[in-house]
Amino acid sequence: MIGVGKAKQYANVLDKPLSRGRQEVSLSAFAFLFSELVQFNQAQVDNIAELERRLEDAGYAVGARVLELLCHREKGNRRETRLLGILSFIHSTVWKMLFGKVADSLEKGTEHEDEYMISEKELLVNRFISVPKDMGAFNCGAFVAGIVKGVLDNAGFPAVVTAHFVPIEGQQRPRTTILIKFAEEVLHREARLG
Amino acid sequence: MALVAIYSLFIINKSGGLIYYKDYGSSGRMDTNDSLRLASLWHSMHAISQQLSPTPGCTGIDLLQAHNFDLHCFQSLTGTKFFVVCETGAPNMEILLKVIYELYTDFVLKNPFYEMEMPIRCELFDLNLAQVIQKDRVALLGR
Numbered sequence: 001m002i003g004v005g006k007a008k009q010y011a012n013v014l015d016k017p018l019s020r021g022r023q024e025v026s027l028s029a030f031a032f033l034f035s036e037l038v039q040f041n042q043a044q045v046d047n048i049a050e051l052e053r054r055l056e057d058a059g060y061a062v063g064a065r066v067l068e069l070l071c072h073r074e075k076g077n078r079r080e081t082r083l084l085g086i087l088s089f090i091h092s093t094v095w096k097m098l099f100g101k102v103a104d105s106l107e108k109g110t111e112h113e114d115e116y117m118i119s120e121k122e123l124l125v126n127r128f129i130s131v132p133k134d135m136g137a138f139n140c141g142a143f144v145a146g147i148v149k150g151v152l153d154n155a156g157f158p159a160v161v162t163a164h165f166v167p168i169e170g171q172q173r174p175r176t177t178i179l180i181k182f183a184e185e186v187l188h189r190e191a192r193l194g
Numbered sequence: 195m196a197l198v199a200i201y202s203l204f205i206i207n208k209s210g211g212l213i214y215y216k217d218y219g220s221s222g223r224m225d226t227n228d229s230l231r232l233a234s235l236w237h238s239m240h241a242i243s244q245q246l247s248p249t250p251g252c253t254g255i256d257l258l259q260a261h262n263f264d265l266h267c268f269q270s271l272t273g274t275k276f277f278v279v280c281e282t283g284a285p286n287m288e289i290l291l292k293v294i295y296e297l298y299t300d301f302v303l304k305n306p307f308y309e310m311e312m313p314i315r316c317e318l319f320d321l322n323l324a325q326v327i328q329k330d331r332v333a334l335l336g337r
Contacts, residue, residue: 039306128305
């Protein structure tokens with residue numbers, strides 16, 4: 001509303017602090033929207049790999065924007081340039097902004113040097129989703145994997161990111177692990193930087 | 195506190211088709227045909243009761259009391275009916291039905307792989323329902 005209150009006037013719109021906006025949206029509204037997103041994409045494809053790719057693409061666009069916004073809002077227009085830096089940025093800053101909490105764990109793959117894993121006991125997008133048996137290992141976390149890929153790619157860390165269900169002992173529900181496999185050049189650069 | 199025995203749970207869609215059936219009692223098990231028949235029978239009885247009721251604005255039978263069981267029914271705004279068959283005089287069944295309705299809206303309707311009006315096959319719904327039915331005896335009484 002124009003002229004209401006005594007809002008500080010900024011000569012340049014870019015000087016204005018970026019509003020944090022409302023911090024939370026309704027989980028139900030999100031769940032229904034996400035459900036529709038999955039259903040829409042499912043109607044467009046004829047195999048599960050294609051559906052996974054489409055969800056990932058949807059997430060990618062989110063990731064690219066989230067990176068831009070958070071670098072500006074949280075880090076004073078600086079962006080992480082080191083591997084561990086960007087991973088912990090995703091694990092804490094990005095996760096907190098998207099899901100209201102830090103991710104449950106961030107681990108390095110034991111078998112391969114270039115693999116990292118972010119695990120979540122109950123991924124927010126999967127909260128209400130039961131994947132039917134005939135869809136095999138399909139995981140709607142592909143959307144979140146896409147977000148991670150979007151952040152990494154745009155920060156200059158090209159990587160292949162996938163979402164998997166990993167059963168935990170003594171638990172009925174498997175957890176979701178986001179597997180990040182970095183491109184070779186990223187590791188070379190990292191080694192050069194020491 | 196005495197345990198409340200719930201014999202079975204039915205969910206029927208707005209055209210009277212059985213979309214979920216769960217048996218908790220050990221005696222008097224029904225086969226698939228019987229449960230389907232019972233569900234559509236209840237659907238029709240419910241509809242007729244609405245027409246026959248002398249009070250205007252009647253929404254159908256909420257409670258059917260028999261010698262050896264009670265049948266509690268809850269109809270959602272969209273016409274989906276939930277009903278439990280339990281032992282006579284079991285308290286708090288209305289609340290239980292509302293909780294089950296809540297689970298249905300969460301784990302069935304928000305699941306992209308569920309087709310409306312079709313039988314419910316959602317792992318999370320089964321899981322959470324089992325928990326509620328287990329806990330029901332303790333937790334619901336306090337609500």
